[in-house]
Amino acid sequence: MQPIRPRRGSTGVTSAKIDTMSQPDEHLVGALVTDLDRGFVALFHALRHTVFSTALRLTGRWADAEDLTAEAFLRAYRALSGYPPDRIEELKPRSWLLTIVLNLWRNSLRDASRRPATESPEYLSDPPDPPDPASDVEQAVGERESVRELAHLLTLLPEEQRVAVVLRHVVDLPVSEMAEILGRPEGTVKAQVSRGLRRLRELYSKEVPR
């Protein structure tokens, strides 16, 4: 099973849609239509970086990010197995998967806040993780303390700002695609990103006095 890398800018030539430039959509959806199971494995490898990074920086916990990622892909597969080919062909896989991730994440937040304190979900009652297991790996490739600190600060942002900053700056989504995923005008999305960054700087200066 070899990862299929997104071929940036290589598609969209024949498409009327403008923003397919950033996604290898035709390639991926074509594979899904030909053979759903093989196509789905290719889809997983093409998108796991984006989906997992989003999940990790939204939840702030490695184990929760794994659960969220696995659940999002399983839901996607369930939906795809009921879709006719023409519906699959119209999909923008990255936006679609990220929409599923965001919905699952928001639902989990809502469920957690509704649950009585005695039944708080694992990740609220557990002792805190060591920041995250990947930090070993990240340190090996020279991760700075400030970067790990930043991951923590991200989780302190209000929901909307966190989503905006993660999508824009962690997984590098174009504002146009974010607007589509979030169902908001581009201007609103940009403002949310800016507010998020500003808030991060404030938190940063508080937590890391220099």
Add this chain to the structure above:
Amino acid sequence: MTSDNDMNNHRPHETPFDAEDADPLVIDLAALATEGPAVLLDRITASWVRVPSAIGDLYVASTDGGIAYVRTSGVVHDDDAEFADLFHQRFTRPLVAATRPPTGLLPALHTHRSAKLKFDLSELSHFEREVLLAVLSIPRGQVRPYAWVAQRIGRPKAVRAVGSALGHNPVPVLIPCHRVIRSDGTLGDYVFGPPTKRDLLDAEGTNIGEVYELARNDIHYIGSDTTGIVCFPTCPNARRITSAHWKGFDSITAATTAGYRPCHHCQPATPEVA
């Protein structure tokens, strides 16, 4: 609403920047992206192998939870795609070819012992799971009536439901529903058809003809008058009884009335019933 002004909020310790790309905060945020564990794929897909068994090749599909689905090559007409189709009728997961069989599968098929295998029975109802776990405890070479399974799970009247649950067993051969037969000594139904049930029992050395002969003579349990213990006919303890001490019973009640106690090995009656 210009984001550049928002971001450039005049903190003396921040490095000034011209473009967003040079913003150290933005650079640090980009470093928070991570590859994500490739093994996550195992939580999303199921994988299949084709392995030899006493009744020809088996297709076996597993998830990260364990073995989830088994079909004979005969049932799927030796066709990988047909196996995948059947799998997808019950499971909504992508199915990919495995590089090697799940741990313990080959020895389990060779020895007809499945107790150590991991199964993924999460798609089943609570009742179906209970039934299958009870059946998993029947040792190779032995058989039990449907009514015994019903009794074991504390639902003595649910004999027909036990039959349906076994008919729905996603992992036949490995969870040995072929070791459950009718009280009259006949084989009853089987997921892969009664002839395959017979082949499996023969392969395990079960003398099913003898069980049937005994049942025809209303003998469902066998006791030893030296030990005072009563067993199912296929229990190894029953098979050791010499003809001089051999005593047949048509019911456990008859045996216990005669002063026999149920065998601890084959457990012909649950303690409550006894």
